[in-house]
Amino acid sequence: MFPEYDVVVVGAGHAGCEAAHAAAQMGAKVLLITMDMTKIGQMSCNPAMGGVAKGQIVREIDALGGMSGIISDQTMIQFRMLNRSKGAAMWSPRCQSDRMRFAEAWRLALERHPNIDFWQEMVTGLRIENHRVVGLKTSMGLEIPARAVVLTSGTFMNGLIHIGEKQYGGGRAGERASVGITEQLVVLGFEAGRMKTGTPPRIDGRSLDYTKMEEQPGDEKPEKFSFTDTRA
Ligand SMILES: Cc1cc2nc3c(=O)[nH]c(=O)nc-3n(C[C@H](O)[C@H](O)[C@H](O)COP(=O)(O)OP(=O)(O)OC[C@H]3O[C@@H](n4cnc5c(N)ncnc54)[C@H](O)[C@@H]3O)c2cc1C
Structure with a gap:
């Protein structure tokens, strides 16, 4: 069903989008797999x-x-x-x-690239032959051949969310954790751990009295990130 891709990127967060685009720009035929196509380029916590x-x-x-x-x-x-x-x-x-425009801009940039295909599903394991990764397996039992696999799974692999005293599995608020790859990597001799990040509490802006607050404006002469003159 799938051709052999030069590069399969697992995860379409900031890292995965960049990895897919970089490989495609270098001429590789790329498949970008992610659990939820509506979350491509999602800004995780803060916009x-x-x-x-x-x-x-x-x-x-x-x-x-x-x-x-x-x-x-x-x-x-x-x-x-x-x-x-x-x-x-x-x-x-x-x-x-702008969180939504950011995600939209990434999606458009990737969709416009002729070397990038997309697939929405959870990757559950790598296919390995003679100590080399030759593709991956998905939750529907599909096998996708690949010459190289890039894992950019962010906070999702066996992710755990802590809210106060409570804990539950999850990759990001409202999104499930991904399972399978971590267990396989451990069997293969890799060490697995979890890094902790912290999200500030969300508050209802309508409940705040802005007159009691001090405004923190942006820089008077805003710079930009890119050294190119690309700006929409
Ligand atoms: C609390 C918090 C605050 C932050 N604040 C900032 C900030 O102010 N500024 C800033 O620049 N950055 C911030 N970041 C960091 C930013 O969110 C991350 O750097 C960025 O989102 C990481 O991108 P990523 O591509 O590595 O992973 P993620 O954005 O986590 O994306 C991972 C992707 O992989 C997919 N995926 C995972 N496992 C699988 C699988 N098995 N199969 C298929 N798809 C899979 C997921 O669906 C997801 O699309 C913050 C992060 C956190 C957690």
């Missing part, structure tokens, strides 16, 4: 791109010809250079983007 460390990475990706900076610029609402009070090495670009 923000960049900040300390990630801001530098987004600019490095841009210098290498990637799309994250361009898409952030196209969908930007506000830009701030963080840590300006410190030395230049500590400055960190961060923008707030």
